[in-house]
Amino acid sequence: MRKFLLAAAAAFILPTLVSGAPAFAAEEVKPMHREWNFNGLLGKFDKQQLQRGFQVYKEVCASCHSLNFISFRNLESIGYSEDQVKVIAAEYQITDGPDENGDMFQRPGRPSDHIPHPFANDQLARASNGGALPPDLSLMTKAREDGPNYVYSLMLGYKDAPNGFELNPGMSYNEFFPGHQIAMPQQITDDRVTYADGTKASADQIAQDVVAFLHWAAEPKLEVRHATGIRVMLFAFLFTVLAYFYKRRLWARLEKH
Amino acid sequence: MSTEKSRLMKAWEWHEQRLPIGHFLDHSLGSKYPAPKNLNYWWNFGSLALFMLVTMIITGVFLAMNYTAHVTLAFSSVERIMRDVNNGWLIRYMHANGASFFFIVVYIHIFRGLYYGSYKPPREVLWWMGVVIYLLMMATAFMGYVLPWGQMSFWGATVITNLFSAIPAVGDAIVTLLWGGFSVDNPTLNRFFALHYLLPFVIVGVVFIHIWALHIPGSNNPLGIDAAPADKIPFFPYYVAKDVFGLGVFLMAYFAVVFWLPNAMGHPLNYVPANPMVTPPHIVPEWYYLPFYAILRAIPDKLLGVVAMFGSILILFVLPWLDRHPVRSATFRPIFKIFFWIFLANAVLLGYCGSQAAEGWPLIASRIGTFWYFFHFIVLLPLLSWIETPKPLPASISQPVLSPAE
Structure with missing residues (x-):
């Protein structure tokens, strides 16, 4: 049994050891740490919060950042x-076509449409943003180390640049951005949005809500993953216990000889 | 009822006479295959490796049904699997983390062989087949990691394929051939997908030979002495039951990662689509290559670095002739045992160094580690074969303790 425990420990510990291994650029500051309700064994999204986060995305982020992998129909899973969803989609104008005359035309959005990109192409996006390309946000919380906290x-993390820090024109100082110079100006301040559900819109609240929404966008199957995981683990545990006692009873035969 | 049963038996026997599949299985993994009765839980990792190989092939086939091997579509086809394909997220996370767990299992399997001298006569060919499987796994996993066409896919592929350019005279031609062009691009992705689908079945073939070679001498055991027939028990049901229990424990570890930490072993930048114009600040391969990546970068000369990296694996082929000590198991070789653990610690250290930027102390440590890696094989093992006095070996598995009074 002792040897078995050793073998099992190796199988369990190795992945946790190696998971920390791939390192990232050296000069980064560790992000602030928050407890998110989507983490943990049964972590779930708070739908009310996701709707607030969507409101923040729509009113603040969406003028520059796309959300390529999200369609309007996906919004049903945040409680609409x-x-x-049809009403939300119809607020957008989508370029469709060509029609029978060969012309492209504008029509109101449908649930099956993707959320439209704010810029026609990357070049236009750069031209409108001082040369910087606002990244797509669909996977942002998975595309950075410790994504949600980051x-x-x-x-x-916006602050005045410390004395002696050379800030290039048009750039902002951010404590948590690698190199501290970020092209995006500060967006989130107290009461930047007025929440439809009446929640007080402190900067901290807005930041939390938009992170929750973006994490849902990056990992929409998180809840079903956790729920399935619990059931699979229970099954695997019972299976293992049964296998253990069966093995022990079987091997007890050998000891009699 | 009874006539029906005997009819079924008759049909079975009719079939067995023509294609003895039951007979074959019974002699391979069943009641007619005797195994030493003292195998410990480190011997579970062979069947676990087979389980992972099958898991990877099954999940991989379903992923291939939904994946598009084109540079403009690969990344979004993976996201479509994650979002819109029924249980696609589960299949992909099982496959992506399955690669890591396959390597964890295989590394434990290899180190078990190193500790108990499973590469020694008469198991040299068995060992060779294992090294071939390991090499094929490395190639398969590397090409698989390129398929999602994220930033690390692209830049990892660029760095690794560029290694071949170090070969004198033909290096650049080989790299062009690998790429199917003059940079990592759509032809590269296409051939990697084709090979990533092919190589697992080559692995299945070599696994078959590996198990065949195993059946000639039979399993080694923790004492490393030849097992007398009286000290053997049938593989079925005893080791099948033990392997099934071990599988249950393993599955819990695997599922814990699949369901709660599915991205912990991947690099976040692989969730950014590949962009040939933006080089990541720090390109790292998947964790299972890190020790070899450290060896590669430890040596300032490109060609010698590549030679050392490949040499560090190829040297395993001649291991049975480097370590010629007649005693197999480290249990009876106190000096070898110490150096085994130092070697293992050194491999972990090299892995850590491989994850860090090649500068400062990690670079110095990876140079010392690289030296030690080869020193262990080329100097220490032959030396110990000469000078190490083993502890007294038991006469048989049934009498593991030798008391001098008897």
């Missing part, structure tokens, strides 16, 4: 009804 910290 089918009809509400994005949260970045939103709140």
Whole structure:
């Protein structure tokens, strides 16, 4: 049994050891740490919060940042009804076509449409943003080390540049951005949005909400993953216990000889 | 009822006479395959490796049904699997983390062989086949990591394929051939996908030979002495039951990562689509290559670095002739045992150094580690074969303790 425990420990510990291994650029500041309710064994999204986060995305982020992998229909899983989704989609104008005359035309969005890109192409996006390309946000919380904490910290990390720091024209100082010079100016301040559900819109609240929304956008199957995981683990545990006692009873035969 | 059963038996026997598949299985993994009765839990990792190989092939086939091997579509086809394909997120996370767990299992399997001298006569060919499987796994995993076409996919592929340019005279031609062009691009992705689908089945073939070679001498055991027939028990049901229990424990570790930490072993930048115009500040391969990546970068000369990196694996082929000590198991070789653990610690250290930028103390440590890696094989093992006095070996597995009074 002792040897078995050793072998099992190796199988368990190795992945945790190596998971820390791939390192990132050296000069980065560790982001602030928050407890997120989507983490943990049964972590779930708070739908009310996701809707607030979507409001922040729509009113603040969406003028520059795309959300390529999200369609309007996906918004049903953050608590909007089918009809509400239709209304939200119809607020957008989508370029469709060509029609029978060969012309492209504008029509109101449908639930099956992707959220439209704010710029026609990357060149236009750069031209409108002082040369910087605002990245797509669909996977942002998975595309950075400690993503949710990083994005949260970045939103709140704007400060005056310290004395002696050379800030290039048009750039802002951010404590948590690698190199501290970021092309995006500070966006999130107290009462930047007025929440439809009446929640007080402190900067901290807005940052939390938009991070929760972006994490949902990056990992929309998180809840079903956790729920499936619990059931699979229970099954695997029972299977293992049964296998253990069966093995022990079987091997007890050998000891009698 | 009874006539029906006997009819079924008759049909079975009719079939067995023509294609003895039951007979074959019974002699391979069943009641007719005797295994030493003292195998410990480190011997579980062979069947676990087979389980992972099968898991990777099954999940991989379903992923291939939904994946698009084109530079403009690969990344978004993976996201479509994650978002819109039924249980696609589960299949992909099982496959991506399955690669890591396959390597964890295989590394434990290899180090078990190193500790108990499973490479020594008469198991040299068995060992060779294992090294071939390991090399094929490395190639397969590397090409698989390129398929999602994220930033690390692209830049990892660029760095690794560029290694071949170090070969004198033909290096550049080989790299062009690998790429199918003059940079890592769509032809590269296409051929990597084709090979990534092919190589697992080559692995299956070599695994078959590996198990065949195993069945000639039979399993080694923790004492490293030849097992007398009286000290053997049938593989079925005893080791099948033990392997199934071990599988259950392993599955819990695997599922814990798949369901709760599915991205912990991947690099975040692989969730950024590949961009040939933006080089990541720090390109790192997947964790299972890190010790070899450290060896590569430890040596300032490119060609010698590549030679050392490949040499560090190829040297395993001649291991049975480097370590010629007649005693197999480290249990009875106190000096070898110490150096085994130092070697293992050194491999972990090299892995850590491989994850860091090649500068400062990690670079110095990876140079010392690289030296030690080869020193262990080329100097220490042959030397110990000469000078190490083993502890007294037991007469048989049934009498593991030798008391001098008897």
